[in-house]
Amino acid sequence: MLLRFISSNQFKVHALLLPFYLLATIDLFLVLNFNSRLTAAYVFIALTNYKEASDFVATYWRPVALVLSLFALCYGLGLAGLYKRRFYKSRALALLSACTLLLGYGAYFYKTATLNGLGQGAVLDLAAKDQSTPFGYLSQIGLTTYLHAQSQEHISKRRTAQVNIISQTNEPNVDTLVFVIGESSRPHNWSLYGYHNPTTPNLDRQKGVFRLDNVCTTSPYTSVAVPSMLSLSPISNWDLIASSQSLVGIYRKAGYDTHWLSVQEVDSFGGIIPHIAAEAQHRHYFERSYDHAMLPAYEKILLDGGTRKQAIFIHIKGSHFDYARRYPDNFRKFQPATNSAKDQITADYDNTILYTDWILNSLITQLQASKRSALLVYASDHGENILDDHRGLLGHGIGNEYDLAVSSFIWASDNLPAPLNLRLAKLKDRADQPISISSLPHTLLGITGVLTNDYNSAHDLMSDTFIPSTCPYLLGSGYVPSFQFSIRPAAKASGQLVHQAD
Structure with missing residues (x-):
């Protein structure tokens, strides 16, 4: 008026x-x-x-x-x-x-x-x-x-943020820690979680894999989720996440050789992820390449490790849209059953998971060859919608059961000290519990014995005082304190909606 x-x-x-x-x-x-x-x-x-x-x-x-x-x-x-x-x-x-x-x-x-x-x-x-x-x-x-x-x-x-390490174990434990940050990878399309297509054949038979069945992200945006999964602060306190040193800086302060390998584009406008990478002593970027481009550099890092402890952070392209551009032609195994957009998108997405499975298995194989006691942690930043239902949603940033659910597991070498193996066994008790990606840094610091003032045993998966997560997250509309969902049943249901590849 x-x-x-x-x-x-x-x-x-x-x-x-x-x-x-x-x-x-x-x-x-x-x-x-x-x-x-x-x-x-x-x-x-x-x-x-x-x-x-x-x-x-x-x-x-x-x-x-x-x-x-x-x-x-x-x-x-x-x-x-x-x-x-x-x-x-x-x-x-x-x-x-x-x-x-x-x-x-x-x-x-x-x-x-x-x-x-x-x-x-x-x-x-x-x-x-x-x-x-x-x-x-x-x-x-x-x-x-x-x-x-x-x-x-x-x-x-x-x-200018400082890292205050209050205690650090002198006992032999993990020589090499590898943290692989996935991209747009949801568990609904992993055969490791019950999906009907064999999209993760290597991980399905890999020994030492502790599958985490109900893992949720802290945000369906990469620029928020990645800093959160490398921070000891809760997602409810984004200011502290954004202004404090990450897990990368903590391990560097603890004396580890720290490496950041990324196949993602170096985006100076992409939030604080480049600044997290800068906390590492060594940085390697492989822009506009397939994920396997970083494997030779990774192998060299392992070979040159000597007796020093290593913390290697790897940020892959994974299943980022456009899916058909995320894998080489020799991984084009799954074909659409019809000419529908859903079948084509699902086939391309399944092929990205197949390629990621090969990448992760290659990282594990090289760790095994190094003979070093090692842990590899994988977690995707967020999931993805791929035209799953009548809503016709594609992509992420929405905040639902498809882009808040993420794929995640922990792999352990067979030469870890016996006390660590006993602690790792607790992961089997956590498999079906709701877990936030924000628990991963607390868990890693707990098992490697590098403790700071911000370490919280209630978020440590291998602690007796661990508390299952309510899955809080940040969305465009603000902070959401919880999200209730069960990934494994959803994975099986999703498998019934997607056509079997020929």
Whole structure:
């Protein structure tokens, strides 16, 4: 109403409102496809992580193009109808509308201030929850600006953050620790978890594998999940995760030779992952390659290890969209049963799992050949939707049973000291319990005997005081304290929906 009475030239008014109409169209797209509003989190990812943004556009370009085409048609017709038309203008009604808006925002701000106090928290809370159209978009953009400045502050704090190791075992335990960070890999399509296609033939028969059946991520976004799985802080405290040294820095401080091998693109706008990598003594990047490109460097690291303890962190491309581009032709084993998009996507996705299985088995085989006592931990950053049901969802960032569930296991060499083997046996008791990827760093520090002030035995899978996770996570709409799901039954159900490869 304010915009209606503020000017008699409504053609000019609505022409100037074009950016808001575009934002409203994007907002509607998110509501219809993800049941989520256009919040600062989405704006922040779009403006600061061009890789995630480009992957999103590549995945959803058809519905995006359709929505934008309909918008252009409707908007063009609307402007044509307003051209050279003049409307009644009333300063009194415009002032009344403005006062009504101010009263509404003022009342909500007062309510927020009574809960959070009169200060920055109340302003931020008002901005975060203001999802009105069109003024809410200004609030979200303003909040995005604040978040960007805050992220720069986090990065600055990371550079000066200190690691305080309170105790470290002198007993022989694990000579080489390998932490493999997967990508978009859900357990529903792993034969290791009961999927009907033999997508993990090597791991299915590999000795020393402790399968974790109900593992959840802390966020369906790589830029949040990876820092979280390498941090000792809970996902409810993102500021601390973003500004503190990670597991990489802890092992470096403990005297381990630390290595970061990545097949992911080096994205200076991709959040704090590059800064986590910088905590390692040695970094190796293999951009725009298949995952096996890093295997020779990995083998050389093992050969050159000598008597020093090693912590090797590997970030693979895994099952990241576009699935058909994630594996060499000789891994194109599974073929679609029909020409449907679902069957084609599922076949390509299954082939990415088959390739990942080979990669992981190669890493384990080289560890065995090194004769060093070793642990290999694998966990994906998040899962993936692949047109599983009537919702027709593809990709991640949604927050459901498909992109919050992740594949994860721990492999142990057969030459570990007997006390460690007894502790590892407890993993069998944890197999069916809900486990968050945030428990992995606590578990690794516990078994390697490198303890800091932030170590918590309640998150250590091999501790008698371990507490199963409620699976809290961060989504675009904010922090969610829990998520209830059971992965293994879902994996079997999913297997019935996907056509068997010929």
